[in-house]
Amino acid sequence: MCGPTGIGKSSLAMQCGILWALGRECLGIKPTRPLKSLVIQAENDDGDLAEMRDGVISGLRLIEDEAKWACGNIIVAREDSRTGFDFFLSVVRPLLAEHGGDLLWIDPALAYLGAEAAAQKDVTSFLRNYLNALLREFICAAVIVHHTNKPPSGKEKPNWSGSDFAYLGSGSIEWANWARAILALRGLGSHEVFELRVAKRGPRLDWKNTDDSACYAKLIGHAKEPGALWWREVDPEEIETGGRPKSYNPEEIFTLLPADGLPTGEWQKLAKSECGISEATFHRERRAFQKA
Numbered sequence: 042m043c044g045p046t047g048i049g050k051s052s053l054a055m056q057c058g059i060l061w062a063l064g065r066e067c068l069g070i071k072p073t074r075p076l077k078s079l080v081i082q083a084e085n086d087d088g089d090l091a092e093m094r095d096g097v098i099s100g101l102r103l104i105e106d107e108a109k110w111a112c113g114n115i116i117v118a119r120e121d122s123r124t125g126f127d128f129f130l131s132v133v134r135p136l137l138a139e140h141g142g143d144l145l146w147i148d149p150a151l152a153y154l155g156a157e158a159a160a161q162k163d164v165t166s167f168l169r170n171y172l173n174a175l176l177r178e179f180i181c182a183a184v185i186v187h188h189t190n191k192p193p194s195g196k197e198k199p200n201w202s203g204s205d206f207a208y209l210g211s212g213s214i215e216w217a218n219w220a221r222a223i224l225a226l227r228g229l230g231s232h233e234v235f236e237l238r239v240a241k242r243g244p245r246l247d248w249k250n251t252d253d254s255a256c257y258a259k260l261i262g263h264a265k266e267p268g269a270l271w272w273r274e275v276d277p278e279e280i281e282t283g284g285r286p287k288s289y290n291p292e293e294i295f296t297l298l299p300a301d302g303l304p305t306g307e308w309q310k311l312a313k314s315e316c317g318i319s320e321a322t323f324h325r326e327r328r329a330f331q332k333a
Contacts, residue, residue, distance in 0.1 A: 043187040043210040044226030048235065049263065050186050051085055052270045053226065054146055055093040056101075057184075061144070062114040063107055068237060068261055068274060069248055077114040079142040079181075081133065083121040083152035090117055096270030116140045124155025129171040137179040145176070148186035151211070158212030168219040187216060189227075206240035217241065226261075230318075234262040234275050294318060294326050 044050045060067040064075035085093070098108045120132050137145065147153060156163035168185075176183055187210040206225045210216040217223060223241035238258040239246055248256035260275040294312050303311070305327070312318045318326075 042184060042224045042226070043189055043216075044235075045189050045228060048226055048228065049270075049272070050226060051082065051089075051148055052093045052096070053272055054080070054148060054184065054186055055090075056097045056272055058115045058144070058146070059094070059097050059103075059111045060101070062111040063103075068272060069259065070246060075114070076143040077141070078116070078144045078146055079136055079140050080115065080117045080146040080148065081120055081136065081153075082117065082146070082148040083119065084149065086119070093270050096264065100264050100266070100269055100271030100273070116142065121152065124153050125167070126171055128153045128155070129175060133172075133175055137175060137181070141179065141181075143181055145179075145181055145183045146186065147172075147183060150185050150187045150216070158216075161213045161215045164213040164215040164219075168215065185216075185220070187211065189225075204240065206238050209240065229260075231262075234260055234279060237261045294323060 042050060042054065057067045057070065058078040058080065061072040061076040062078065064072055066072070094112065097103075098111075103111070116136070118132070118136055120128070123132055133145070150167075151158055154163065154167055156167070158164065172183060189209045190211045206227075207217045207220075207223045208214060209225045209227070210223075217240075220241060222239070222245065225236075225238045225240045227236050227238065229236055236258050237260075239248070243257040244255060248259065250256045260277060260279075261272050262275040262279070263269075264271045264273060308327075309323045312323045
């Protein structure tokens with residue numbers, strides 16, 4: 042599960058853990074049965090975790106028995122100093138031995154790698170030699186929460202499409218090669234509405250468009266209630282009616298332009314449908330870019 046810093050990956054992980062503990066789907070992702078989670082994280086203190094937990098419980102209107110059952114099946118440990126082989130030997134293995142679980146969450150990967158994220162040798166050791174051995178020993182799966190790179194700018198910003206999103210995670214392609222499935226959470230220019238995209242093994246989720254064709258992305262957003270921390274599915278019309286803030290990132294317009302160009306009219310329609318940018322804004326930014 043990868044996404045930019047500060048977007049809410051940890052709160053999304055918490056929501057998944059709570060709903061999956063109840064055997065319920067989270068944003069269209071269905072567990073095969075109720076799942077117990079062991080979460081090892083480095084960036085949230087007890088207050089942060091409680092705020093996320095309470096936000097999900099309140100936002101999803103879980104009754105007391107549901108909340109108690111779900112929280113009883115999520116073990117959270119904070120570790121922010123040990124990395125690499127020592128992390129797996131001294132932290133992960135003892136916790137799995139004591140608590141077990143169906144899912145091991147590591148949040149975020151870069152807090153525990155202890156090496157170069159772009160070096161395939163280092164990432165391979167972390168994932169295939171250290172982590173895989175424990176997953177097999179304790180018969181569980183892992184969800185790695187990972188950061189994306191700092192966004193490129195201008196003409197260097199790639200026009201992502203299809204399976205390209207599997208490589209959004211920062212560093213070596215081994216992060217994508219190792220993973221059995223990849224969820225990419227990315228911004229659309231709004232502080233409230235984002236895209237959740239299945240970047241690898243999308244058909245396994247069986248998401249459908251309104252015409253029953255395969256769907257690989259959906260809009261999700263932060264709670265509408267001020268201060269509430271939980272995620273919800275968003276109707277596409279919300280972007281057009283207020284989901285986007287008044288401010289926007291003009292570079293989004295040029296992200297959509299293929300290397301071989303595009304007729305201006307088609308480019309403008311794409312900017313509106315993909316980024317929610319109005320026709321007037323599009324032409325203003327286009328003219329400013331051409332003058333520069």
